Amino acid sequence: MSVVVYTDGAAKGNPGNGGYGVVMMFGSHRKEISAGFELTTNNRMELLSVIIALENLKKDGVEVVVYSDSKYVVDAVEKKWVFGWEKKNFTKKKNPDLWIRFLKSYRKHSVRFIWVKGHADVKENERCDQLAVAAAESDSLKKDVWYENNVGKKNELF
Numbered sequence: 001m002s003v004v005v006y007t008d009g010a011a012k013g014n015p016g017n018g019g020y021g022v023v024m025m026f027g028s029h030r031k032e033i034s035a036g037f038e039l040t041t042n043n044r045m046e047l048l049s050v051i052i053a054l055e056n057l058k059k060d061g062v063e064v065v066v067y068s069d070s071k072y073v074v075d076a077v078e079k080k081w082v083f084g085w086e087k088k089n090f091t092k093k094k095n096p097d098l099w100i101r102f103l104k105s106y107r108k109h110s111v112r113f114i115w116v117k118g119h120a121d122v123k124e125n126e127r128c129d130q131l132a133v134a135a136a137e138s139d140s141l142k143k144d145v146w147y148e149n150n151v152g153k154k155n156e157l158f
Contacts, residue, residue: 001027002063005053008118008128009045009070010136015151017141018042020049021131023124024056031056032127036135040144045132046070047098054105064111069118069125077106078113097146 004025011018018040022033033052037045050066050073057064068074076082082099090096116122118129 002065003057005050005064005066006116006122006124006128007046007049007053007066007068007070007073008125008132009042009047009049010129010132011040011042011045012136015039015041015147017136018045018144019132019135019138020045020052021128021133021135022049022053022056023127023131024053025124032131034131034135036138036141037144038141038148040147043070043072044095044098044144044147045136046073047095047102049128049132051098051102051105054102054109054111057109060108062109064109066111066113067116067122067125068113069116071115074113074115077111097150 006023007020009018009020017036017038019034019036024031024033033056046068050068053066054064082103085093085099086103090099093099116125118125
């Protein structure tokens with residue numbers, strides 16, 4: 001039996017406040033996880049949602065099916081782009097910090113991705129969207145430190 005995971009990310013402005021939502025299911029067990037960040041991007045939140053799900057697995061070697069509406073994440077893995085990026089040390093690629101973190105968790109498990117259309121009444125994907133948006137709009141936002149230190153500063157005018 002596989003762990004079924006639904007993930008989603010959101011950003012209010014891109015960059016702007018962002019959040020992720022995760023729904024994990026295994027048999028009769030269900031876990032929901034979300035968090036929000038001050039300055040980040042939608043793609044970072046989409047990827048972070050998958051990372052958080054994988055990092056929450058208590059054992060290695062788990063079969064996982066991840067449903068995501070992010071072509072960025074699904075295509076990068078399923079089309080094996082991320083492994084080429086890794087060989088080139090993520091040169092000129094966005095979000096290397098998160099891709100490195102993703103690969104560390106990804107390699108501990110047997111993970112398969114399935115793309116789902118966003119906002120198409122897929123129940124658990126809609127729930128993840130609600131979690132991600134609520135997290136992005138919450139009053140307790142974390143700092144996306146890597147993004148702010150490496151990319152966010154480039155948005156300053158002086």
